[in-house]
Amino acid sequence: MTELPPAIRLESVSRQYTMGESVIRAVNDVSLTVSHGEFLALLGSSGSGKSTLLNLIAGLDRPSSGAVLAHGKNLSKMSSLELARYRRQTVGMVFQSFNLLPRMTLEENVELPLRLAEVDRSERAARVRDALQRVGLEKRIGHRPSELSGGEQQRSAIARALVNRPKILLADEPTGNLDSATGESILTLLREIQENPGMTIVMVTHERTLAERFANRLAVMGDGKLLSNGAAR
C-alpha cells in the first residue's frame, strides 16, 4: 500500500530579502515535516522567521530556495493561479488581527471564501450557518465585526477559515490580541477542530505555556533557523 505524503514538508527552505545592499535571511535552510492531523506550534521571538515560514506554507510567499510541499504538491512549482486555488481549497488562515472586513456582517465575512470558490449560492447559507455554529456564533450572524468582542471576532475568523473545509489550518498569533482567558478558549476551539473533524494545524505563537498545553509538537525558531523540534508533552 502506498504511504500518504505528509500534510506539510519543508525541504531546506530559505527565504531571503534584499534591502539595499544587505541581504536578510528571514528563513534559513529549514526542513520540517508536519503529519496529518498534527497540531504544530511554531515558537520564537519577534523576527525569528516563524510568520515568514507560515506565509510560505500558506502559499502567500515563495521560497528563495528549497521546496514547500503540501499533501505532496510542491508549492514552489505552482503558478500564481494554482497557488490561489491552493489557498482556497487546501488551507484556511487565521490572523492575529482577525482581518475581518469591517463593512460586512459576520455572515458575509464567512461567506467570502465560498464566493471566491464559486460555491453555489443555494449551498452557501447552510455552510455559513454550520461554520458559525461550530464556533458558537450562530446568533451573531447579522452583526458587524465592530459589534463583536475580540474573542468573538477571532472565532468568526476561524469560522471563515473553516467554511471551505480546508485540510490545513494556519494560525498566525491567533491569541496575540486577546486576554489570556479568551486566548485559552480560542486554543481550546482549535484543539477541538484538530480532533473533530480532524485537521492539520500549524500555529505561530510566542506564548510557550499555551503552546505546550494545546499543541502536539513544538518547533522553535531563532534567526530564521529551526532551533528545536519536538513533542510538546
Add this chain to the structure above:
Amino acid sequence: MKLRDLSDLAFRNLREAVLRNSLTTLGVAVGVASLVAMLSLGVGLQQLATSRLAKSGLFDSIFVTPKTNLRGPGGGPPATRTPDAKARLLDADARAEISRMPNVIEVYPQIRFFTEVRYDGKPYATMVAGMPESSKASGAFDGMQGHFFSSPNADEAILQAEFAKELNPQTSSLIGKDLILRYAERQSLGAQGGDAAGSGGFSVVPKERHFQIIGVVETEPASGFGGFGSGRLLIPLPIAETLRAAQVNDLRDILRGDSSSDKPTYSSLTVRVKSPSLVEATEAKLKDLGFSAFSLLDASKSLRIFFSVFDLLLGIFGSLALAVATLGIINTLVMAILERRREIGVLKALGAADGDVKRLFFVEAGVMGLFGGIFGTLLGWLIGRSLTLGTNIYLHRQNLPGVDISSVPWWLVLLSILFAVGVSLAAGLYPASRAARLDPVQALRYE
C-alpha cells in the same frame, strides 16, 4: 469569482465611499453630458439643415430639359441640323412617361412668365410662378401670413413679401383682396404647308384673370432652380398651366421651329423622387430616355461631408471633459487601492486570484462609467433641450418660427453609455493591474 458576486462586492465597495465615488461618477456624467450636448447639437443642426433642404425639394429633384434645347440657337437652321438619335421632345407624353418611372413621386413643369398685375387700379410688372401642391411642405411657407392655396385649382395668389410691400406696405391688409393678372395667352396657329411637324408658330392673345390674395411669404421655395429667377407672384401650378401664358422659351421654339404642336411642350420639367438616394439612378435613366438631366446631388454630398467633419470636431471638444473625468476615475481607484490594501491582502489570503482582484476593480470602474454614462446622457439631453428652448425664445422674439437644434437619437444614447463604460474600463486598467499585483504578505502587514 462569478460575475454576480463580483458585482455584489463592487457595489458594496462603491457604497462604502459613497461621496467620493458619487463625485467621480458625476465627473464622468459631466464629461458624457458635454459630449452628448455637443453631438446632439451637431446631429440636430444636421437634421435641421437636411430636413430644410429635403423640404425645399432641391436634393430629391432632377431638372430635366430636352437635349435639343441645350444646343442653343447656334445649332443652325432646323433643316440642316443632325438630330440626336436619342434626343426627345419634352412634351406631355414625355411628362406622362417620366411620371410612370419607378420612385418618381412628382413631375411638374417650371412655369414662370413676366407679366403685368393690376391692383387697386395701378399696374405692376412682375414675375409669376406656378407652385406645385408639394411646395406646401417645403418649409418656405412656414410662418407665412395667411395660408397656402386652398386647392390646386383655386384662383388664389400668394405674394412674395417684397412685391407685397410694393402693393401696400401694410402687407397683412392685402390678404383677402383681389388682383388682376394680365397676361399673353399663347394660341397655336396650326401647321402650314401640310407639314405636321413644321413650324406653324402661334399667336398671342391678351387675357385677364382675377385672383384673390390669400398669403404673403418671405421666399419662394427652390427659386431659381430652373434658371428663371424668383417668382414674386405665386399661383397654383395647375392654374398656371391652364393659362398657357407665353413664356421666354416660346420665342426660342419659334426660332427652332418646335412651336406648331397642339400638345404642350416644356422647356424643362422638375422630377421629384422618393429620396435623395434615388436621384442618381433616376437621373441616369432619364438620360437614357434621351433627356438632359441635372441634380444638386454633389452639393448634398458636400453637405454630408461638412456635417461629418463638424460632428467630429464637436465630438473631440465634447470628449475633452470626459478625458478629464477619466483622470478622476484613475485617482479614485488608486486611492481605493491604498485604502483597501489590507482588504486586498485578506482576499488573496482567502484564495482570490490576481484576476479576481483585477476584475473587482474593473467592475467598480465599469459601474461608475455605466451610471456616469446614463446620468450624463440624460444631462446632455437636458442641455440640448435647454439650448433649443433658449433659441426658440430668441427666434420667437424675432417673429421667426421655432426650430429644433438638438437631437439625441437612440444610437447616440447607446454610443454615449458604451463610450463612458469603455473609457472608465480603460481608466480602471492601471489601478486594477496595480491592485492585482499587490504582494499579499505586504498587503496584510499594511495598517
